[in-house]
Amino acid sequence: MLVADSLTFKVGKRALVKDISFSMRPGELLVILGANGAGKSTLFRLLSGEKPPSTGSVKLQGKSIAEYSLSQLALQRAVLNQQNIVSMAFTVLEIVMMGRYPHYRNSPSLKDDEIAKEVMELTGISAFADRSYLSLSGGEQQRVQLARVLAQIWNVPNALLLMDEPVASLDLQYQQQTLAIAKMLTKRGFMVISILHDINLAGQYADRIIMLKNGRKWYDGTVAEVLSAKNIYEVFEINSDVYTNPRTLKHFFIPRNVLVNANAR
DSSP, rough: EEEEEEEEEETTTTTEEEEEEEETTTTTTEEEOOOSSHHHHHHHHHTTTOOOOOOEEEHHHHHHHHGGHHHHHHHTEEEOOOOOOOOSSOOOHHHHHTGGGOOOOOSHHHHHHHHHHHHHHTTOOOGEEEEEEEEGGGGHHHHHHHHHHHHTTTTTTTHHHHHHHEETTOOOHHHHHHHHHHHHHHTOEEEEEOOOOOHHHHHHHHEEEEEEETTTTEEEEEEHHHOOHHHHHHOOOEEEEEEEEEOOEEEEEEEOOOOOOOOOO
């Protein structure tokens, strides 16, 4: 279980995140939505343990993440960042095996090898195993990083996976595949939190959505509860129409045209 209690993060006198509280249980895919500057990335760093909150706390499995050692935390949660800087020419397999580092001391076991191969197959990168990571496209590199974090927690019950804009550099097929994998993880008892910009992807895959505005939790609930034209306007300041697909019962939105005066100065 993950519990965020009254999280606030300040830089000087400015609060980037203000008094955010929520909890989630295993088996849930939570999507965080909000306009640029809403506090999504700051909240993400607080939840991952990268930044300590100015006030409040984050508890994972009943224990404050501040009390975990780095090695202990690596066995309970994995983080997929939007950008992952790699400057050395590691092979794809070597990058994926880095996810298994918390699970062994000197050399990987047969189980570690099996997990690495399984997640590479799942993410569609098995054919890249011996290629240099630096030779891949941005989208291919993101799929390798996804395989790495999956390898890290693959055999850890109720682990937490945090994903920051995991589909930003992916084409349509792999956007769907990545979020389908995230959804599949929840069926295995994982907790998944993802920041997304695409409201329709959130409507398609999320079990729950938190909308942020001005560093505060504005809305929190199921897709049906949160994705309304009124709420979208309040958070994103854009008029839209929200519909329900009669076949899938998934919600989707269509933004209305924004009129711009071409002669304005």
